[in-house]
Amino acid sequence: MQTKIYLFLFLILSGFSLSAQEQKMTAAEIAQFKEEVNVVAKKIKTLSTDFVQYKHLDFLSKDIETSGKMFFKEPALLSWQYKKPYNYTIVFKNGKILINDEGKKSAVDIGNSKIFARINKLIIGSVSGNMFDDAAFTISYFKLKGQNLAKFIPKDATLKKYIKQIELTFDKEEATVVQVKLLESSEDYTRIVLKNKVINAKIDDSVFSN
């Protein structure tokens, strides 16, 4: 009997703590949140930010941490520059992926690869935060303390094989993305934290070459 009471209490408490962390938005809150993000996203012509990437694999004792800088320029130029612990740059530009791996340069044409085009669009959407109109996802919205959270579940079976879910966390005040989480399964994910964001500063075109 006592066990049952404890179990009951535990369930109620854990239910409370869950809802305290992550609360579903109402329809009105969703509309307001989308509007705020869209207003800010529309103003973004360029964006640069520091990032730290944590690769979590359930069987490892520690996340694999890499970090660097990311640059975005309208409409679809994107450069990820890993600086630590190795130098690796990947640029998305005009249907091509340009790579500089510790000085070793290469280019891949992604013009014909649907899946890469999707991923490219998705990354740019994630960074600017403007991907709520994408019909390729089932989207749900949540409130956190000082933050908003949008969860995207791919509808496309091929994409779903690579990415089970994408979670974008937004700063409530600034309405910009502060964290991107790509879930491969329930246990394994990549979490990218964006910080020191600079919006609309001039970015030299050389950043988008390898």
Place this chain on the structure above:
Amino acid sequence: MQKSTIQFFLINCLLAIVLISCGSVTKNYTPKKLDKTSIEVPYFSDSKTDYVYKTNISVYGNELSGIFIAKKINDTIHRVVFTTEFGNKLMDFEISETSFKVNSIVSELDRKILINTLKEDFRLLLKNKYLIQEQFENEEYNIYKSADGKHDNYLFLSKKDQKLEKILRSSKTKNKLTITFTLENDIFAKKVVILHQNIKLKIELNYFKSE
């Protein structure tokens, strides 16, 4: 007459090639009395360590890079995962000396010949005990021969400090692949190169410390 001379010549050539190849694996080594019957390799054997390496694969002129992750998950099995720099998983295996399971692989890499090659490579890389049947030496190394089914593995231990620096895998007649280790310390390799002799495949692993 001429025909049979040519035939004779060809047979001799073939015989010569066979004989040379037969002897090729150990012909430059001097046989030596066996000083141990087994060798343990500690480079991937600690179950508490996450073995994380930046990886470059060169296969028939194509370059592929990413992150190689290995971890010993129980007494016999290693989990091996290869991801892109972005973190997307490209392949995920569980491998022991007798078992092999593919947890996941992206469709672009899902080719039997590739999976079988990597299975053999990783099994050799992660193997931590070799039984020794014969011993040789050259100027630099003590060389230990360990039979492995149709193949032989030759372990090269430097005479200077008795550390394993190279594994050579060969069939009875031909070298198949070599694994070379650059050591950080007695139990850890900071760099590993897997080089195939019969196909154009080279896998280079460089250890990196997370921040």
